[in-house]
Amino acid sequence: MDGKNNAAEAARQREYIKKIADLTEGRGLKYLVVTFGCQMNERDSEKIAGSLAEMGYTPAASEEEADILVYNTCTVRDNADKRLYGRLGVCKQYKSRKKDMLIALCGCMMQEEEVIEKLQKSYPYVDVIFGTHNIFRFPELLYMRLEGGSQIVDIWKETEEIVEDLPALRKYPFKTGVNIMYGCNNFCTYCIVPYVRGRERSRDPKEIIREIERAASDGVSEVMLLGQNVNSYAGVAGEDSGLQDLRTEFGLEPGAGVTFPQLLRMIDRIEGIERVRFMTSHPKDLSDDLIRCFAELKHLCRQIHLPVQAGSDRVLKTMNRHYDSAHYMELIDKLRAACPDIAISTDIIVGFPGETEDDFMSTVELVRKVRYDSAFTFIYSVRKGTPAEKMTDQVPEEVKHQRFDRLLDVIHEIQEEKAAADQDALLPVLVEGFSKTDPDVLTGRTDSNKTVDLTVSQKTMDAYGIDRPGELIGRIIPVKIVKAQTFSLYGEAV
Ligand code: 5AD
Ligand code: SF4
DSSP, X not given: OBOEEOHHHHHHHHHHHHHHHHHHTTSOOEEEEEEOSSHHHHHHHHHHHHHHHHTTOEEOSSTTTOXXXXXXXXXXXXXXXXXXXXXXXXXXXXXXXXXXXXXXXXXXXXXXXXXXXXXXXXXXXXXXXXXXXXXXXXXXXXXXXXXXXXXXXXOOSOOOEEOOOOOOOOSSSSEXXXXXXXXXXXXXXXXXXXXXXXXXXXXXXXXXXXXXXHHHHTTOOEXXXXXXXXXXXXXXXXXXXXXXXXXXXXXXXXXXXXXXXHHHHHHHTSTXXXXXXXXXXXXXXXXXXXXXXXXXXXXXXXXXXXXXXXXXXXXXXXXXXXOOHHHHHHHHHHHHHHOTTOEEEEEEEESOTTOOHHHHHHHHHHHHHHOOSEEEEEEOOOOTTSGGGGOSOOOOHHHHHHHHHHHXXXXXXXXXXXXXXXXXXEEEEEEEEEOSSOTTSEEEEETTOOEEEEEOOHHHHHHHTXXXXXXXXXXXXXXXXXXXXXXXXXXXXX
């Protein structure tokens, strides 16, 4: 489904932004948006911050200092839920000291009915509550709270709407996330995302291209295309698409579908964009055309996040993943054939209901075969309302933890072996800022998304014609790796 763009709604919300700016003018109010969870949430938080900035709020240094505190929540595993309630307890104390402080909650957790009931009953001091489908309505809801006085709750079950052209404030000036689609249709049996983020809606390709062009003209050089399953992106080349040249070049008639690889080819040509990444990909519909893009496109980073979840075919089936381990390995082989040095990362769940020792060992075996550059491992967590919640053969906690630790050992062993390969390599690095532990050291990321700490000699600074290393932030520069460790690379700018 391609989502319906609603420009009138964006204009309405801009009116509320103006009204709040008038209400709060001259008061020097501050905001803080705290984000839990994935990069989708990170991007949503940038949008909330963008609205707040246009309302005249400036960033607060701490939660306590904020006049408005927004928690953008996650519910993919239950530890995320617990963290929020803990934070809210502390907020009550802040509010008792600062009466006008506002607390807003949004994100995936708010799409769960029990959560809303609990918040209404036990957390009356929360001011504004909204969900994932109506995030664009934040200015209006905040205005209602400022005018009306009581707790505002607005949760939508579903939406087809996509509201474009609202403000967003980028966390980094040189890189940004760009949503290309929202929602998920896959219903993996363990996962709550389809219930809290709704069905798949793809953005109009023209809007995506425009957003990236604007970002590039603001100095952004790296974009991360975001979607729960970018491989099923299904855009439509509109009548007035402004993609006239691209349409001719790519042979797209008005109304023709635009696939994810086609979208990537369009983005690859945007002036000023040096690096393009995407996440997440579902193995069941990773096409040969997409694999070709890694060989062909100049700016597509040689990196893919391809969640496998499990190595046992029986478990993959009960997870409703629609592929088996042989198919997954075939994809890995094709990716490496198209792009030999591609960095591959994954997500793995251990202790899914019914997982036997043999099933678990199949996961270990797959990990050893693929030799991931990095792997995010999760202990299975029961999510209410998902099919896996009702599966009777839940794995005991201590078995889950023990398997988790064993898997981590295997992953680290492989990472250690692989890290050695980067020793003495010359890698292009996008410099992102200063190291948190040493202000004289810069930090950045390689094409394959590994973090590198780097130093800059006086000679190199002279060659770049700069006085301070910080002037390299936002630039892509060659770095010689002098020390390659499992989780970190150290290098010298050359
Ligand atoms: N328990 C544990 N991990 C989960 N994930 C999603 N749902 C669950 C769950 N119920 C993991 C998957 C997914 C990642 C974002 O979170 O590995 O890819
Ligand atoms: Fe969840 Fe599966 Fe959709 Fe990913 S593809 S968001 S794991 S249901």
